[in-house]
Amino acid sequence: TQLLEQSPQFLSIQEGENLTVYCNSSSVFSSLxxxxxxxxxxxVLLVTVVTGGEVKKLKRLTFQFGxxxxxxxxxxxxxxxxxxxxxxxxxxxxxxxKYIFGTGTRLKVLA
Amino acid sequence: GAVVSQHPxxxxxxxxxxxxIECRSLDFQATTMFWYRQFPKQSLMLMATSxxxxxxxxxxxxxKDKFLINHASLTLSTLTVTSAHPEDSSFYICSAGVAGGxxxxxxxxxxxxxxx
Numbered sequence: 262t263q264l265l266e267q268s269p270q271f272l273s274i275q276e277g278e279n280l281t282v283y284c285n286s287s288s289v290f291s292s293l294x295x296x297x298x299x300x301x302x303x304x305v306l307l308v309t310v311v312t313g314g315e316v317k318k319l320k321r322l323t324f325q326f327g328x329x330x331x332x333x334x335x336x337x338x339x340x341x342x343x344x345x346x347x348x349x350x351x352x353x354x355x356x357x358x359k360y361i362f363g364t365g366t367r368l369k370v371l372a
Numbered sequence: 373g374a375v376v377s378q379h380p381x382x383x384x385x386x387x388x389x390x391x392x393i394e395c396r397s398l399d400f401q402a403t404t405m406f407w408y409r410q411f412p413k414q415s416l417m418l419m420a421t422s423x424x425x426x427x428x429x430x431x432x433x434x435x436k437d438k439f440l441i442n443h444a445s446l447t448l449s450t451l452t453v454t455s456a457h458p459e460d461s462s463f464y465i466c467s468a469g470v471a472g473g474x475x476x477x478x479x480x481x482x483x484x485x486x487x488x
Contacts (some may be wrong), residue, residue, distance in 0.1 A: 306479075
């Protein structure tokens with residue numbers, strides 16, 4: 262059972278456009294991470310958020326953790342072809358060490 | 373930064389054989405390692421959590437007798453797929469948690485298994 266639902270599942274946009282990816286759950290997480298994965302490689306950590314309402318920026322990427330710590334969003338400004346990849350959110354419940362991954366969003370940015 | 377390696381990167385085997393995949397933390401000690409499986413165009417599914425010196429904890433639906441996990445040292449965990457079948461073909465990824473820093477896990481590059 263996937264506890265973290267991501268939307269959209271697939272996204273194909275033109276270079277320069279903005280986009281937002283959502284990660285939603287019915288349960289509360291003590292922390293949430295976002296990863297990007299290229300084909301045939303392991304996922305690479307982009308950010309970790311731990312506080313409800315927290316906003317973090319990484320160049321053109323803006324991450325937000327929901328006030329109730331049940332959801333998160335990733336916004337990319339002026340997308341570039343190099344942003345193409347599989348974006349994954351992963352949440353951790355309080356008292357555990359393991360992260361549960363979301364369903365994933367496959368992004369393709371066309372030049 | 374912390375580096376995690378996996379070996380082999382790709383393996384092709386015949387149905388019925390066993391395959392061992394190694395996961396090593398190269399420059400840090402990992403008290404906890406995680407094993408994931410990823411089918412094509414899907415997300416990562418946690419298979420088990422491996423703690424050094426103790427038995428692994430398997431997720432619901434994962435057969436512990438089929439996927440043997442050994443975490444013999446703070447830098448090495450192994451996953452053995454026993455009597456592999458074509459449906460076991462997948463991308464297997466490990467991650468290692470830094471002792472004292474449970475928020476961060478470092479992922480290996482993955483191992484692609486193809487069972488013929």
